[in-house]
Amino acid sequence: MSTTKPELILIFSGKRKSGKDYVTDRIQERLGANVCCILRLSGPLKEQYAKDHGLDYSELLGAGQYKEKYRADMIRWGERKREEDHGFFCRLAIRQAKQPVWIISDARRLSDLQWFWREFPQQCRCVRVEASEQTRLQRGWMFSPGIDDAESECGLDQGVQFDWIINNDGDAGLLEEQLKELFVLAEDKSGDNAGQRTLTISG
Numbered sequence: 217m218s219t220t221k222p223e224l225i226l227i228f229s230g231k232r233k234s235g236k237d238y239v240t241d242r243i244q245e246r247l248g249a250n251v252c253c254i255l256r257l258s259g260p261l262k263e264q265y266a267k268d269h270g271l272d273y274s275e276l277l278g279a280g281q282y283k284e285k286y287r288a289d290m291i292r293w294g295e296r297k298r299e300e301d302h303g304f305f306c307r308l309a310i311r312q313a314k315q316p317v318w319i320i321s322d323a324r325r326l327s328d329l330q331w332f333w334r335e336f337p338q339q340c341r342c343v344r345v346e347a348s349e350q351t352r353l354q355r356g357w358m359f360s361p362g363i364d365d366a367e368s369e370c371g372l373d374q375g376v377q378f379d380w381i382i383n384n385d386g387d388a389g390l391l392e393e394q395l396k397e398l399f400v401l402a403e404d405k406s407g408d409n410a411g412q413r414t415l416t417i418s419g
């Protein structure tokens with residue numbers, strides 16, 4: 217499979233309604249879509265799941281309640297695919313990526329991180345988005361047994377050395393402050409030295 221080699225990969229994780237999409241959208245707005253793309257591991261998963269089950273793919277991608285009706289079954293469906301091939305969704309997610317900075321907005325499992333670290337040992341940085349339970353409840357989260365206590369939500373609670381932990385309980389100013397270092401790194405990596413080399417993904 218052919219893609220374009222990135223200069224920096226920011227791998228985001230965080231609990232439901234912590235604000236992964238919100239924070240990564242803000243970063244892309246700041247860096248610009250020519251420099252930074254947002255890649256969702258759940259994108260190809262939801263696309264195929266929607267086709268197989270006659271569902272609305274764009275609704276599954278959104279922040280509303282629609283996807284929550286199907287979440288438990290989507291998790292099981294995706295885990296069956298991952299058991300056969302750990303890198304299955306990672307490879308699909310990066311297919312079209314051309315920008316020097318990639319944001320993976322929804323890592324959930326150590327196997328996702330391991331795949332990226334193996335393929336791109338120099339480029340990966342891990343970012344955790346955190347918000348209190350109270351904030352997440354206000355954003356529409358409700359604890360669901362079998363989801364919030366399972367690997368999909370807890371797989372990266374231990375065993376990862378995060379490069380940044382972003383608290384997303386506060387206002388825009390507080391968020392901006394916490395993203396400063398990350399912007400400096402991304403702007404540095406996407407500057408003059410941002411190469412456009414082609415690489416081959418194995419496996």
Ligand SMILES: Nc1ncnc2c1ncn2[C@@H]1O[C@H](COP(=O)(O)OP(=O)(O)OP(=O)(O)O)[C@@H](O)[C@H]1O
Nearest residue numbers: 230231232233234235236237238239279355384386
């Ligand atoms: N800092 C913030 N300020 C205002 N609204 C926010 C902020 N962070 C998140 N939100 C809002 O909270 C809701 C959930 O955020 P988001 O969809 O980014 O979370 P998520 O972690 O991607 O959630 P999930 O994985 O459950 O889909 C969205 O409606 C989003 O706009």
Ligand SMILES: C[C@@](O)(CCOP(=O)(O)O)CC(=O)O
Nearest residue numbers: 258261290291294322324368
């Ligand atoms: C099925 C799944 O990909 C849903 C992710 O949805 P979202 O990122 O919370 O919108 C979660 C998983 O892969 O375990």
